[in-house]
Amino acid sequence: MTAAAARPSVRWRETIARIVMILLLAFVIFGPLANLVLWGFAERWYFPNKLPQEFGLTFWARVFSPRGGALGSLGTSVAIACLTVLLTLSVAIPAGYALARLKLPARTLILLIFLLPQAVPNLPVYVNIARVFYELNLNGTILGVVLVHAAHGLVLAVWIASAAFAAIDVSLEEAARNMGASAWRCWTTVTLPIALPGLIASAIFVFLESLDEFTGTYFVGVPDVTTLPLLMFNASMGGNYQIASITAMLLLLPSIAFMLLVERFLKADVLAMIGR
Amino acid sequence: MNRRSWAGLALASPALAIVAVFFIGPLVMSAVLAVRGKDGGLTTEHFAKAFEYYSTDLAFSAAIVVLSTLGIGIVAIAIAGYLTLGEHPRTLAFLRWLYRWPLFIPFIVTAQVMRTFLAKNGMLNHVLIGSGLIEPLQAQSLLDWRGIVIAFIWKQAPFVTLLLAGAMAAIDRQHIEAARNLGASRLRVLFEIVLPQARRTLLVGLVLSFVAMLSVLSVPMMINPNSPTMLTVDIAYRINSHGDYAVANALCLMSLVLASFGAWFYLREAARKAQA
Amino acid sequence: MRPFRLTLRVALVAAGTLLCKPLPAVAQTTLNVVTAGDQNMVDYVNNYLGPKFEAQNPGVKVRAVGTGPGDAGSQKIYEKLSAQQKAGTAAWDTDVAVVHQRGAATMVKESLLAPYTKEVSAGKMATRDSSRNALGQNVEGYVIPMFHSQIAFAYNPAVVKQPPKSYAELAEWVKKNPKQFGYNGVKGGMSGVGFVMGWVNANAGMGDQLVKGPYDASKKAVIDKSLASLKDFNQYVVMTPGNAGTLDMLNRGEIAMGPVWVDMFYTWVADGKMPPNVKLELPQPGLPGQPMYYVVPAKAANAALAKKFIDFAASPEIQAEGIVKQFNWYPGIDAQYVKAKMDEKSWNKLFTDITPDALASYGKPFPLSEYFTDILESYERVVLK
Numbered sequence: 001m002t003a004a005a006a007r008p009s010v011r012w013r014e015t016i017a018r019i020v021m022i023l024l025l026a027f028v029i030f031g032p033l034a035n036l037v038l039w040g041f042a043e044r045w046y047f048p049n050k051l052p053q054e055f056g057l058t059f060w061a062r063v064f065s066p067r068g069g070a071l072g073s074l075g076t077s078v079a080i081a082c083l084t085v086l087l088t089l090s091v092a093i094p095a096g097y098a099l100a101r102l103k104l105p106a107r108t109l110i111l112l113i114f115l116l117p118q119a120v121p122n123l124p125v126y127v128n129i130a131r132v133f134y135e136l137n138l139n140g141t142i143l144g145v146v147l148v149h150a151a152h153g154l155v156l157a158v159w160i161a162s163a164a165f166a167a168i169d170v171s172l173e174e175a176a177r178n179m180g181a182s183a184w185r186c187w188t189t190v191t192l193p194i195a196l197p198g199l200i201a202s203a204i205f206v207f208l209e210s211l212d213e214f215t216g217t218y219f220v221g222v223p224d225v226t227t228l229p230l231l232m233f234n235a236s237m238g239g240n241y242q243i244a245s246i247t248a249m250l251l252l253l254p255s256i257a258f259m260l261l262v263e264r265f266l267k268a269d270v271l272a273m274i275g276r
Numbered sequence: 277m278n279r280r281s282w283a284g285l286a287l288a289s290p291a292l293a294i295v296a297v298f299f300i301g302p303l304v305m306s307a308v309l310a311v312r313g314k315d316g317g318l319t320t321e322h323f324a325k326a327f328e329y330y331s332t333d334l335a336f337s338a339a340i341v342v343l344s345t346l347g348i349g350i351v352a353i354a355i356a357g358y359l360t361l362g363e364h365p366r367t368l369a370f371l372r373w374l375y376r377w378p379l380f381i382p383f384i385v386t387a388q389v390m391r392t393f394l395a396k397n398g399m400l401n402h403v404l405i406g407s408g409l410i411e412p413l414q415a416q417s418l419l420d421w422r423g424i425v426i427a428f429i430w431k432q433a434p435f436v437t438l439l440l441a442g443a444m445a446a447i448d449r450q451h452i453e454a455a456r457n458l459g460a461s462r463l464r465v466l467f468e469i470v471l472p473q474a475r476r477t478l479l480v481g482l483v484l485s486f487v488a489m490l491s492v493l494s495v496p497m498m499i500n501p502n503s504p505t506m507l508t509v510d511i512a513y514r515i516n517s518h519g520d521y522a523v524a525n526a527l528c529l530m531s532l533v534l535a536s537f538g539a540w541f542y543l544r545e546a547a548r549k550a551q552a
Numbered sequence: 553m554r555p556f557r558l559t560l561r562v563a564l565v566a567a568g569t570l571l572c573k574p575l576p577a578v579a580q581t582t583l584n585v586v587t588a589g590d591q592n593m594v595d596y597v598n599n600y601l602g603p604k605f606e607a608q609n610p611g612v613k614v615r616a617v618g619t620g621p622g623d624a625g626s627q628k629i630y631e632k633l634s635a636q637q638k639a640g641t642a643a644w645d646t647d648v649a650v651v652h653q654r655g656a657a658t659m660v661k662e663s664l665l666a667p668y669t670k671e672v673s674a675g676k677m678a679t680r681d682s683s684r685n686a687l688g689q690n691v692e693g694y695v696i697p698m699f700h701s702q703i704a705f706a707y708n709p710a711v712v713k714q715p716p717k718s719y720a721e722l723a724e725w726v727k728k729n730p731k732q733f734g735y736n737g738v739k740g741g742m743s744g745v746g747f748v749m750g751w752v753n754a755n756a757g758m759g760d761q762l763v764k765g766p767y768d769a770s771k772k773a774v775i776d777k778s779l780a781s782l783k784d785f786n787q788y789v790v791m792t793p794g795n796a797g798t799l800d801m802l803n804r805g806e807i808a809m810g811p812v813w814v815d816m817f818y819t820w821v822a823d824g825k826m827p828p829n830v831k832l833e834l835p836q837p838g839l840p841g842q843p844m845y846y847v848v849p850a851k852a853a854n855a856a857l858a859k860k861f862i863d864f865a866a867s868p869e870i871q872a873e874g875i876v877k878q879f880n881w882y883p884g885i886d887a888q889y890v891k892a893k894m895d896e897k898s899w900n901k902l903f904t905d906i907t908p909d910a911l912a913s914y915g916k917p918f919p920l921s922e923y924f925t926d927i928l929e930s931y932e933r934v935v936l937k
Contacts, residue, residue, distance in 0.1 A: 018367050022374070027403070028430070029377050032389035035399045039392060044824030054824065069598070091294060094287035102284030110288060117299050118484055119539050121491040123508055124306040124528030125299055127515060132302065134635035151298035154291055212382030215493045215508075222628055223586055223617040224645075229384045229494075234618060236388050236498060237740070238591035239796025239820065248385045255380035329932050391793075397804040417806060419793070502737040502791035503936040513739050516624030517928070519631070 039245035059242035069231060070247055077227040078254075080142060081210040084149040088157045088206050093199065096161025097191075118155045122215065125151075130219040140224035148216040153206040160205070164198025165191070204258050211254060303532075310525035326526040329510075336504040337490065338534055340421055344428040345486045345538075351433040352481065356440040356474075357466045361452070379434040383427075387498035390427045394418035394499075423499040424506070428489050436481035443477035444470055479545050486538040490531055507531050583857055585616045586632075587650035588625030589844060590795065592819060592879065594618035600874050601865055608864070612857065621795065622742050626655025633664045633849050643853040648846060648861055650698055652742075653682075656845045657689035657921055666848045667693040668859050674866030677885040681917075682843045688765055688920035695845035696866050699815070699881035702841035702915050703746040704832040704906060706802055706817055707809040715809065718836040719754035723781070726788040734790035734798055734807035738931050741795035745928070746840040747811040749919055751785075752778050752927050754837050762919040771923075775930045783935045802830060811839065814906070818880035832905035838914035843884060868893045876902060882911075 039045070042052035043059070063070040098104055099111065117125075129148060138144035168191060176186045192199075214229040221227065228251050236244035313319030327334075355375050362368050378386070393399050396417035404410045418426065447470060455465045471478070496506040507527050514524040583605075587593045597616035605614055619625040629649050636644045651659070659665050669675030669683075674696055682700065684692040707715045711732070716722040726733050736744035753762055755778035758771065790807055792798040798810040799817065803826050812832075820826040846862045848855060864870060871883045872893035882902065883890040891899055903911075918924060 018364060022367060022370060025371070025374060029374060031399055031403070032386075032393040032430070033377070033381075035393045036385075036389045065599075069594075087294075091291040095291035098284035098287040102287070103281050104284040104288065105281055110292065113292060113295055113300075117295065119487050119535065119542075120303065121487060121508075121528070121531045121535050123491055123493065123511055123531065124525065125302040127511065127521070127524060127528065128302040128305045128309065129298065131521070132305070134631065135639065137639065137641075140632070147294075147298050151294055154295055158291055208380060212384070214382070214384045215491065218493065218512075223619040223632075226617070229382065232388065233384060233494065233498075234591050234594075234620065236391070237621060237794055237796060239799055239816075239825070240591060240823075241388075241392065241800075241825075243591075244388050248388055251385060252381060255382070259376060259380045329936075332937065395801075395804060396806040417790075497740070498793065501740045501793055505739075509739065513624075516620075516627050517622070517739075518925075519627055 036245045036248055039241045040249055042242060059246060063243055063246045069226065070228070070250065073226045073228045073231045073247075074250060076142070076225060077211055077229070077251075080145055080149065080225075080227065081207045083142070083146045084153055084210040085203050085207050087146060087150045088153045089161075089199070089203055092154060092157035092161050092202070095158050096163075097165050099158070099162040100165035114155055114158045116155075117152050122152060126216045126219040133220060140221060142225055145217055145221045145225050145227075148220050149210040149213055152213070152216065153209050156205045156209065157202045160198055160202035161195070164195040164202070167198070168194045204261065208255055208258060212251065306525045306528050309521055310529050312522070322522040322526040323529075326523050326530065329523075330507065330527060332504045333507055333510055334530055334534075336421065337506045337508075337531070340424055340428075340506060341486055341489045341534070344425050344432070344489055345482050347425065347429040348433045348436050348485055349478065349482055351429060352436040352440050352478070353466075353471065355433075355437045356444055357462075357470065359441050360444040360447075360470060361462045361466060375434050375437055377434070378430050379438065381431065383431060383492050384494040384498075386427050386431045387495045390423055390430070390495075391419065391498055394423045394426065420500050421504070424496055427495050427499060428485075428492075432485040432489065436478070436485055439477050439481040440474055443474040447473050476545060479542055483538045483542040487535045490535050580611055580613055581854060581857060582613045582615050583647050583854055583861060584645055585614060585648045585650070585861070586619060586629055586646045587616060588619050588621070588623075588629055588652060588655065589650065590621045590816065591618060592816070593650060593844075596874065596879055600878065601861075601870070604870070605861055605864055609857075609860070614861070622740070622745075623652055623654050626651040630655050630658055630664070633659065634662065636851070637662075637664060642851065644849050644851045645853065646849050647852045647854045647858040649849060650844050650846060652844055653686040653842055653918065654921060654924065656691055656695055656847060657686040659847065660686070660689060660691045660694050664850055665694045666850045666852065666855060668848050668855075668862070669693050669696055672696070672859050672863040672866070674863050674885060677868070677889050678866070679886055686845070687918055687924060688767070688922070691845075695847055696862060697843035697884035698846050698865065699875045699879075699884045700841055700843045701881055702814045702834075702906070702911065703743050703750075703811050703839045704814050704817075704834050705809055705839075706799075706812045706830055706832055708802065708805070708827070708830050710829060711805075711808040715833055716835065717833070719751060722835060723785055726785060729808070730788045731790050732808040733788070734792045734801050734810045736792045736794050736797055737936075738928055740793055740797070742842075743795045743798060743811045743813055744792075746918070748779075748782070748931055749924075749927060750811075750835075750837075750839045750916075751782050753916065753919075755781060762923050763917055765920050767920055767922040769922075769926075772926055772930065775923075775926055776934050779927075779930050779934045782931075786935060799826065802826065814882075815880040822880075834906055834910050834914040836914060838916040840918045841882075841915045842918055 038052060040059075041055050041057070043054040043056035045052035045054075095114075099107065104110055126148065133141075133144045138147075172194070173186055173190055176190045177183075181189065212229060213227070214233060217225065217227050217230055218233070221230065228247055232244050232247040232251065235241075235247060310322055311318050311320070313321065355371065359368060359372060362371075394417070395401075396415055400418070401410075401415040405412050405415060451469050451473075452465055455469050456462075460468075491508065492506075493508045493512055496509050497512070501509050507530065511524045511527045511531075514520045514527065585597050585602075587597060594616050597614065602614035602616060606612055619628040629646070629651055633644065633646065633649075656665075669678075670693060678696050680697070680700075683695060683697055684690065686695070705715070709715075716725040722733070735747045738745050738748055749762075752775055756762070756771075756774050757778075758774065761768070761771075790801065792801055792807075792810065795813060795816060798807070799812055799820050801807045802810060802812075803820070814832060817826065817830075817832065821828055821830070846865065848858045848862070852858050865874075866885055868885065868889040871885055871890045875881045875883055876890060876894065877898050880902070919927065
């Protein structure tokens with residue numbers, strides 16, 4: 001009796017608690033991002049104003065001017081990311097397949113080796129590889145940066161690819177072989193299409209990691225290779241918040257676009273198999 | 277080893293080669309440079325100097341990363357737990373959409389937005405003052421170790437939440453239903469049924485985050501580069517301002533030792549599972 | 553299969569276009585200018601010097617790259633040139649470099665630069681001590697100053713009614729006004745480094761020896777002692793993230809006073825990022841300033857064009873319009889040549905808060921390289937522990 005009478009008020013309290021929690025979370029997540037947008041459109045903003053005194057697009061013009069460097073950096077960033085994905089996938093797919101399906105000697109050791117770039121701080125690697133690249137004339141080149149990005153991205157690619165292949169039902173492949181398909185045909189018509197969503201997910205992660213990569217490019221790419229994160233860093237350290245915010249927003253566009261896409265490709269069962 | 281093993285090894289070897297040359301190689305170089313004296317012999321003078329100058333920063337880095345990892349764990353368990361056990365469909369859908377946003381925002385952009393968000397007269401304080409929660413004189417700049425921890429949690433918690441939610445979703449619903457039918461509260465179900473089964477994924481996510489945070493240069497450099505700061509800033513400083521690769525590599529090795537604590541947790545868990 | 557094939561195709565095309573260099577329509581020489589320093593340095597070449605030079609020299613494209621602020625940026629340029637020297641490359645890929653004094657000193661010592669000032673007309677117009685001496689290293693003939701910049705205290709007169717006029721007064725002032733002064737330590741920007749150098753200068757009692765030499769390694773103890781009081785001082789101040797960090801906090805009213813680069817300060821005011829009422833002052837006994845130098849690497853690929861560029865950049869007209877008027881730096885070549893090309897109002901803008909006399913008395917060079925390193929290391933050992 002009392003429970004039935006108490007239910008509406010309990011429900012109200014629960015609803016309010018829920019709403020407050022969601023609002024708080026939304027503020028925590030979108031507050032900083034809103035700040036970014038504000039700075040991107042601010043022309044004059046100094047104390048004691050809580051909002052910019054003047055809004056404007058002057059800094060957008062500066063960023064996109066032919067010598068502004070932002071478009072060039074964006075192009076460089078995207079090119080490096082694409083090349084990284086190409087290189088990473090071309091070696092990660094065979095490796096992932098081998099890990100999932102074939103008997104590998106010292107399988108645990110190999111898995112551990114692939115884990116290393118994520119399990120170990122990268123700074124020592126970047127710092128010393130820059131030195132080696134100087135000797136090999138690879139420092140400050142796109143190839144150098146791609147190699148560094150690929151070495152780091154391989155982890156994600158191999159692990160996700162291996163999980164994607166492991167999630168395929170072996171009986172499907174066996175059925176295809178029983179029906180007379182050659183190994184190659186089985187691969188292209190059965191294995192690859194089923195693993196494809198997972199592979200595309202790993203490609204997206206590698207692409208995004210490369211696009212957003214800063215530390216390695218800071219040591220290996222400077223000064224000739226300017227990616228968008230480097231441009232953002234320089235603008236921010238130089239106190240040019242408007243330009244830093246605008247380039248940050250540019251950088252976020254592909255990230256957010258892919259975020260809306262990746263949900264389709266990363267199913268829960270693939271996620272659960274990562275690390276197995 | 278039979279033919280399949282050789283084939284497997286051959287497929288995995290290009291990926292292994294990239295990791296070996298562009299990751300393990302420089303790591304070994306790091307160790308060598310850290311102990312090589314001016315005359316070419318072994319010496320501990322670089323480590324001695326590194327400890328003399330940067331022991332505070334070493335402790336600071338460890339504390340920050342541990343604190344951040346704990347924070348990430350708490351947030352991830354809270355959000356993933358609610359997603360698995362929550363019962364309000366609209367809230368669940370909104371939450372699922374909301375929490376992922378920081379996932380695709382790179383560390384460097386995170387550092388930039390936090391720089392203006394957490395400042396003494398930044399947006400966070402404006403909102404707190406405006407909503408009457410604190411007095412204007414009480415406003416503090418959070419641009420110190422707290423800013424670094426906040427930035428790390430903000431950026432990494434969604435990633436761990438994603439992994440954890442995936443693992444929790446893969447748990448057999450029947451266990452949860454049964455416990456709820458028996459009258460267990462949702463909190464109890466979370467801690468006694470769901471979490472133990474998703475424990476491994478949680479550990480993987482936390483360890484990956486732990487190690488990743490030790491490598492980040494942009495966040496401490498942009499939020500709090502002055503002592504005490506994280507080791508990464510000191511490494512960059514040693515190289516850029518003094519060209520001192522020896523001490524920088526000694527610091528790198530110290531970083532590695534810190535990271536290996538995290539890896540040790542994971543390996544211990546993996547060994548336990550292998551035994552079970 | 554479709555998204556996969558499409559992705560593959562797109563990726564291959566991208567790789568193809570990247571790896572094949574496009575054929576230039578017109579025979580073009582690219583002049584590679586690599587500059588250390590804040591972003592405003594790169595902007596200067598990209599938005600001002602570059603277009604003007606290209607207009608005068610058709611067929612030439614000026615490409616400016618920045619390596620980052622502070623001595624770290626110059627260090628990157630040094631590493632690049634040094635690597636090419638060790639590898640024995642015939643033609644180096646940097647034609648003009650703009651570096652700090654410390655970097656220039658090291659580069660001259662290791663024969664990485666070509667002497668050129670006698671071959672350009674601007675060389676005769678730079679006769680200040682800074683064009684011959686970089687922190688104790690003789691660099692005569694190898695450098696022409698691009699500009700001279702000066703560190704000064706910026707303060708908000710609404711909050712700081714009576715700004716402290718010397719380091720000693722400042723130390724007292726911060727105790728009465730805690731957390732109102734901010735500087736960036738020795739990492740992340742030279743304004744903080746300059747402040748620390750000024751502190752040592754004020755407290756070590758070494759007089760001119762810091763700047764003129766000779767270097768005496770036994771003075772490390774004296775330096776350590778002078779920095780001990782700085783450790784105490786730091787308790788009452790805010791540490792900022794860098795050059796821009798100090799300006800940023802001044803902008804937001806989070807600090808009321810701090811060391812800044814004069815040119816950066818004026819640029820911020822012009823960009824609407826600093827309240828216009830903030831003023832500058834030079835405390836006694838002084839704060840350092842430094843030039844940045846135009847240098848030509850020893851084996852630059854386009855050496856002749858590089859010298860022409862520097863001659864252009866150091867000419868009185870460009871110094872007047874670009875360096876002083878647009879970017880608020882003190883000129884690199886001697887002041888009288890530049891003043892003749894400017895109207896009085898613009899010239900005096902440089903000296904609104906800091907008079908030429910104050911500049912002459914309290915604007916100091918940085919200490920000798922060896923003392924510079926000693927002070928930095930001492931700061932880390934004594935103050936940061």
